[in-house]
Structures are given as C-alpha cells and as structure tokens.
Amino acid sequence: MKLFKGFLLTLSIAFIFSCATTEKGPKELDSEVVEEQAQKEEIEKKMVEKEVEVKTYYPTIEETYYGDGQIDTITKYTYNDNYDLIKKVQTNEQEEVLESHIYTVENGLKTKDVSYGFGNVLNSYSTFEYDVNGNLVKETLFDKNDSVQSINTYEYQGKNLSIWRTLGPSEGVLAITGYFYDSNNNITKVEMRNGGNVVDGTIQKSYSDNLITEEKILDSEGNIEKSISYIYDGNLLIEKIYLDDKGNKKRSESFEYSESKPVPDRINQLYRSGAVEAYTNIQYDLKIVTNIILVEE
Numbered sequence: 001m002k003l004f005k006g007f008l009l010t011l012s013i014a015f016i017f018s019c020a021t022t023e024k025g026p027k028e029l030d031s032e033v034v035e036e037q038a039q040k041e042e043i044e045k046k047m048v049e050k051e052v053e054v055k056t057y058y059p060t061i062e063e064t065y066y067g068d069g070q071i072d073t074i075t076k077y078t079y080n081d082n083y084d085l086i087k088k089v090q091t092n093e094q095e096e097v098l099e100s101h102i103y104t105v106e107n108g109l110k111t112k113d114v115s116y117g118f119g120n121v122l123n124s125y126s127t128f129e130y131d132v133n134g135n136l137v138k139e140t141l142f143d144k145n146d147s148v149q150s151i152n153t154y155e156y157q158g159k160n161l162s163i164w165r166t167l168g169p170s171e172g173v174l175a176i177t178g179y180f181y182d183s184n185n186n187i188t189k190v191e192m193r194n195g196g197n198v199v200d201g202t203i204q205k206s207y208s209d210n211l212i213t214e215e216k217i218l219d220s221e222g223n224i225e226k227s228i229s230y231i232y233d234g235n236l237l238i239e240k241i242y243l244d245d246k247g248n249k250k251r252s253e254s255f256e257y258s259e260s261k262p263v264p265d266r267i268n269q270l271y272r273s274g275a276v277e278a279y280t281n282i283q284y285d286l287k288i289v290t291n292i293i294l295v296e297e
Contacts, residue, residue, distance in 0.1 A: 047294045054291055057263045057284040058083055067276040073098065083287050084108060109134060124149065135159075150174070160185055175200075184210055201225075211235065226250075236262060251277070261286075 062075040071093045078087035084105040090098045097120055104112035114125040122144045129138040139152040151167040164177040173195045180189040190203040199220055206214040215228040224245050231239040240253040249272050255264040261284070269278040 046297050048297045049292050050295045052291050052293055054289045055261075056083070056287045056289075057261060058085075058287065059282055060285050061283040062280050063282075064278060064280045066278055072278065079285070080105065082108065083285075084110075131156075133159075135161075182207070186210060186212070211237075237264075 058077070058079060060077050062077075064072045064074075066072055073090050073092060074095075075088065075090045077085060078089075080086050084103075086103050086105060087101070088103075089100040092098055096118070097116070098118055100116045100120065102114045102116075103110050109128070109130055111128050112125060113128075115123045117123045124141060124143050126139055126141045128136055131137050135154070135156050137154050139154075141149045141151070143149050148169045150169070151171060153165045153167065154161055155163040155165075160181050161179050163179070165173055166175040166177075168174050175195065176193040176197060178191040178193070179187055180191070182188050184207075186205070186207050188205050188207075190205075191199060192201045192203075194200050201220060202218040202222070204216040204218065205212055211230070211232055213230050215230075217225045217227065219225050226245060227243045227247070229241040229243065230237060231241070236255070236257055238255050242250045242252060244250050251272055252270045252274075254268045254270060256266040256268070257263070258265050263282075263284060265282055267280045267282070268276055271277050
C-alpha cells in the first residue's frame with residue numbers, strides 16, 4: 001500500500017496599475033505618483049515574513065497481520081538523503097524475500113524500477129520518461145529478457161493528467177483512460193475505454209471541502225457495479241466502506257491515528273460483520289522543512 005502526503009503553500013500578490021489616456025499637467029501627475037507610491041507602501045507594510053513548517057511522513061515499515069495476530073508480510077522502505085524511495089522489500093514471517101523493487105532516481109524523479117520475485121529472481125523492470133515540467137509521459141515495462149511487454153503514455157492539461165494510454169508490445173492501443181476535474185482540480189470522473197475507443201466503465205467521484213466522499217464504479221451501460229463511501233473525523237479519513245451494486249455493505253477499512261501525526265498508524269481490513277480480517281501497522285520517518293512565506297500583518 002502506498003501512503004503519500006504532500007503539502008503546498010502558495011501566496012501571490014498582484015499589483016495592477018492603470019493610467020488614464022487624457023493629458024494631465026505636471027502637478028496632477030506628481031500627485032498621482034505620490035498617491036500611488038503611498039498605496040504601494042501601505043500594502044507592503046501589511047505583509048510580513050512568516051516561517052511555516054512543512055511535515056512529510058515517509059513509511060519505513062509496514063507489518064501486515066491476519067486477524068488472529070499471526071504475521072503475514074513485512075514491507076520495508078529505504079530512502080536516499082533526499083527521501084526519494086530507492087528500495088522496497090517485502091518478506092514473510094521467516095524473513096524470506098517475497099518481492100523487492102530497486103529504484104533508480106535522477107534529480108528527484110524515478111527513472112527505473114527493477115522488480116524481483118521470490119528468491120531474489122529477476123521478474124521484470126520498467127523505465128520512466130518525463131517532460132520538462134517533471135510530468136511522467138512514458139512508462140515501458142520489460143520482461144527479464146529485455147523484451148517490451150507494455151507501454152503506458154500520459155498526456156496532461158496544465159498540471160492535470162488527462163489521458164493515459166496502455167499500448168501492447170507492438171504499440172497497438174489496448175486501453176485508454178480519461179480523467180476529468182472540477183474547478184479545484186479534484187478528479188470527478190475516470191472514463192475507461194478499450195482499444196476500440198469504446199467505454200468499458202466509468203468511475204464517478206464526489207467531494208466535500210475537497211475531501212473525497214464517494215466513488216461509484218459503473219459498467220459500460222452506466223449501471224452501478226459497486227461503490228465506496230469515505231468517512232472522516234475532521235480532515236482525517238477514518239473509514240472506507242465498500243458496497244455492492246445494491247448499496248449493501250461488503251467489507252470496510254478503518255484507519256487509526258496517534259495524536260501527533262495526520263497519517264494512520266494502523267489500517268484494519270474488516271469483514272461485513274466488523275470482525276478484523278487483517279491489519280497493517282505502519283512506522284514512519286518524519287521530514288520537516290521550514291519555508292518562508294509572506295502573510296498579512
């Protein structure tokens with residue numbers, strides 16, 4: 001499972017000045033310049049620098065257990081000095097490696113992912129290409145013999161991913177996924193098409209205060225196949241409920257937090273009855289960066 005937290009603080013100020021086109025005398029011009037400068041200084045006086053701490057939590061260990069407390073898997077994450085993920089290893093209770101990934105990172109961007117299976121046997125590897133803005137534009141999957149298995153290409157509108165295409169080894173289109181957004185850049189619809197550009201299914205997403213509250217998975221005819229409801233305590237996700245096509249609860253996930261951080265320490269997989277099927281305990285490294293921003297005095 002992947003946990004990602006990001007924080008972005010942006011403050012911008014725009015000064016727009018306009019000048020009349022009619023001719024004015026020197027005194028009038030001097031008066032306007034003085035008044036304009038006074039207004040600018042008054043605005044600048046109201047802005048002060050403020051230090052803001054940005055906290056990012058990076059998972060280091062995930063321990064997954066069965067409901068009876070017996071351990072299932074342990075996943076460990078390794079980062080470089082810049083907290084770029086460079087290694088992921090999953091083992092069983094006997095510490096045998098079930099799966100591992102070695103990542104190559106250049107300038108903060110993942111350029112290669114080498115995947116190994118049980119016994120540290122090479123399975124496959126993927127390469128990644130980016131545009132000048134750092135957006136992922138191409139991902140190529142190779143088997144262990146260096147033969148291309150699939151290619152994913154990505155197109156963007158601004159910063160938002162708009163189209164994801166999956167191609168076969170001969171670069172024939174296998175699937176097309178389109179993404180649609182609201183004015184806050186939240187994904188509201190994901191449309192999945194086959195290689196013939198015919199809709200196979202759709203995911204509809206609803207939000208409240210930019211927090212996702214519901215996902216509906218629809219078939220090619222627009223009928224609900226299943227849905228997911230999200231429940232929060234403030235801004236913290238505390239439960240995901242998985243429903244069937246009739247709206248009946250199938251299973252759920254609950255999220256537990258400590259008082260000190262906004263990421264879950266434990267994720268529970270629950271049966272419909274509420275009994276624990278499995279759970280995962282998560283440990284993190286905390287990175288703190290101090291940014292300077294301008295705020296009103």
